[in-house]
Amino acid sequence: MAALKMFELGKVSAGKAAELAGMSRLDFFETCSRYRVSIFNYPPEELEAELESDLDVLRSSS
Numbered sequence: 501m502a503a504l505k506m507f508e509l510g511k512v513s514a515g516k517a518a519e520l521a522g523m524s525r526l527d528f529f530e531t532c533s534r535y536r537v538s539i540f541n542y543p544p545e546e547l548e549a550e551l552e553s554d555l556d557v558l559r560s561s562s
């Protein structure tokens with residue numbers, strides 16, 4: 501539970517949280533789902549920049 505909360509708060513990555521919890525990343529993601537913790541841990545401004553970057557890549561490849 502501590503690793504899950506640290507991940508939810510953005511203190512550790514999913515890989516590190518899984519390691520702390522003694523499980524695989526896949527098992528950790530399933531645990532996130534069970535406790536309704538989003539695995540997408542982006543601040544709004546970072547998410548917007550990431551999406552813009554992805555859209556630029558898609559536009560340039562068409």
